Amino acid sequence: MPLLAVSGEVRSVVAAFRRFWPYTRGDRRWLLFSGVCAVVAAACEVAAIWLFGVITDKALATRDLDAFWTPALSWLALAVAAGLVSFGGEYTTALAGERFLLRLRDGVFAHIQRMSPDFFDRRRLGDLMARLTDDIEAIEELVASGLVQAVTAAVSVVFFAGAALYVRWDLALVACALVPLFVVTAKVFAARLHAAAARERASNGVMNSIVEEGLANQALVQSYNRQATEASRLHREGRRWMAAKMAEARLTASYGPLIEVLETVCVLVVLGMGAWELSRDRLTLGGLLAFAAYLGYLYPQIQALGRLALTAGEAAAGADRVLQVLNTPPEITDRPSARPRAAGRGRVAFDAVTFGYPGTGRPVLDGLTFRTRPGDLVLVTGPSGSGKSTIAKLLLRFHDPVAGGIRLDGVPIHDLTLHALRASVTLLAQENLLFSATVRDNIAYGRPGASEDDIVAAAKAADAHDFITALPQGYDTPVGQRGRLLSGGQRQRIAIARAMIRDTPVLILDEPTTGLDEAAARRVLTPLRRLMEGRTTILITHDPHLAPRPDQVIDLGAGAASLRAVGDGRADRTGPAAQPTTSR
Numbered sequence: 001m002p003l004l005a006v007s008g009e010v011r012s013v014v015a016a017f018r019r020f021w022p023y024t025r026g027d028r029r030w031l032l033f034s035g036v037c038a039v040v041a042a043a044c045e046v047a048a049i050w051l052f053g054v055i056t057d058k059a060l061a062t063r064d065l066d067a068f069w070t071p072a073l074s075w076l077a078l079a080v081a082a083g084l085v086s087f088g089g090e091y092t093t094a095l096a097g098e099r100f101l102l103r104l105r106d107g108v109f110a111h112i113q114r115m116s117p118d119f120f121d122r123r124r125l126g127d128l129m130a131r132l133t134d135d136i137e138a139i140e141e142l143v144a145s146g147l148v149q150a151v152t153a154a155v156s157v158v159f160f161a162g163a164a165l166y167v168r169w170d171l172a173l174v175a176c177a178l179v180p181l182f183v184v185t186a187k188v189f190a191a192r193l194h195a196a197a198a199r200e201r202a203s204n205g206v207m208n209s210i211v212e213e214g215l216a217n218q219a220l221v222q223s224y225n226r227q228a229t230e231a232s233r234l235h236r237e238g239r240r241w242m243a244a245k246m247a248e249a250r251l252t253a254s255y256g257p258l259i260e261v262l263e264t265v266c267v268l269v270v271l272g273m274g275a276w277e278l279s280r281d282r283l284t285l286g287g288l289l290a291f292a293a294y295l296g297y298l299y300p301q302i303q304a305l306g307r308l309a310l311t312a313g314e315a316a317a318g319a320d321r322v323l324q325v326l327n328t329p330p331e332i333t334d335r336p337s338a339r340p341r342a343a344g345r346g347r348v349a350f351d352a353v354t355f356g357y358p359g360t361g362r363p364v365l366d367g368l369t370f371r372t373r374p375g376d377l378v379l380v381t382g383p384s385g386s387g388k389s390t391i392a393k394l395l396l397r398f399h400d401p402v403a404g405g406i407r408l409d410g411v412p413i414h415d416l417t418l419h420a421l422r423a424s425v426t427l428l429a430q431e432n433l434l435f436s437a438t439v440r441d442n443i444a445y446g447r448p449g450a451s452e453d454d455i456v457a458a459a460k461a462a463d464a465h466d467f468i469t470a471l472p473q474g475y476d477t478p479v480g481q482r483g484r485l486l487s488g489g490q491r492q493r494i495a496i497a498r499a500m501i502r503d504t505p506v507l508i509l510d511e512p513t514t515g516l517d518e519a520a521a522r523r524v525l526t527p528l529r530r531l532m533e534g535r536t537t538i539l540i541t542h543d544p545h546l547a548p549r550p551d552q553v554i555d556l557g558a559g560a561a562s563l564r565a566v567g568d569g570r571a572d573r574t575g576p577a578a579q580p581t582t583s584r
């Protein structure tokens, strides 16, 4: 922003500009077109003011009506032309701005989707959502429409100042001598506004989180009678947000009047000098009026530049928050040499895998080794917190082991692209979430483009077809937020159908009967067994009934992995602290 000297928030604005400018690619010609429109509109205004001076001197002062028509009609033509280019400029600015926003939101969302689930577990969803919506809009105000407004204001300043200089350079210099006052005022205000906006943005994120968490957990809130607590949490944060908003309002509200007083001082000084010149016959009345009109147009443009500096300060606060996300690299990425290999038959091998969650200092898995044949059933047991689900997260590469390696069909999993790896493994998690869509959409989520016959066949195999057809709209019934309009057992059977249609060689079942009562758990057993048929299955469970005849048992008891190979003894080794036990 031209009105700001180099300072903290200018660096922030420049950094944001540099980082986000590439997102304007494809729309720069529209931005350029908007800029050209702004120049033409400003030129039309300058010419119109000149015509106003001509009318005053040639028609009004001389009372000559004949001299009125030509400049008046020219003025009208200029007004129409200015109107048309203004429309074109504003429309293309909006178009470029909205397309910029679309691209930026897509880019940030794509980046966020590459983060491992741990990233989300450590952050508040509502805050991330605020970054993806409000904060991104603030950036648009800086980079796309902000830029066009800055160019418009800057060009207008040059034109009006040039015209004023042309009419009376000495008066114009006096008028311009007061401009630094505007600059200093804008700078002081922008710095303070940046700080207030940063508080406001952060508070907005927290408020969003409180609303999101409160609404997502309404059943818990109501059953624990905690409505008042939730309301007061929101109220407290709302007050903080209000205080920051009021600080912003105080600054913007006092900036306008202050600038107006400065402007009035400038205009009065110039008019005083003009009156002096007029009395000495060194200036015509039309000349003075045109000169005053140029100033009347010039100062608001300087004001607009100042205001843009304030907006830029606010936008930079939003940009900082988006940059925090964009500058966090995904923990797990494809190696350049990773290949999108086709899925094999599902041989899984863990070789001396050691892993601990970052910042916990203690390994959850310590030298875990096991191997499966295609189609094997591996039962993983152990007390709560012993690392059973961690095995699933490592196989899906939500995290990478600290030591040791994991192979799928003989290929180290980090030599596969994440897409290829995950296309070979299906996870049926403890808490099976459905999307807020229809039953059909939720099943088809397992394989986009699945045919109606495939969907029905998967639902039948999951023993879900009967209850689905009994629903009011059958396969078109909406399942509600997170599938909450269905029972736990029904949700689970739809999740089984979804896994069924995905049809991958490796399957991970993480406590698939958690949260189901005995009858519901029994009902999912048959479809679960159907799902496991012919796939390498890693079954994490406390319930041995789920897998009466496993090929291997991994017992992650009390910090030590004990591995029991059932059959041909493919279990090679256990964690260092454990002794392998082979049974049967």
Ligand SMILES: Nc1ncnc2c1ncn2[C@@H]1O[C@H](COP(=O)(O)OP(=O)(O)OP(=O)(O)O)[C@@H](O)[C@H]1O
Pocket: 118, 121, 357, 358, 360, 364, 382, 383, 384, 385, 386, 387, 388, 389, 390, 391
């Ligand atoms: N994202 C994480 N960050 C830090 N620690 C974690 C994370 N996820 C799990 N842990 C810790 O790692 C340990 C193993 O967790 P894991 O979920 O694998 O246990 P589990 O055996 O599946 O437990 P449960 O039977 O209760 O589901 C736990 O002590 C847990 O606190």
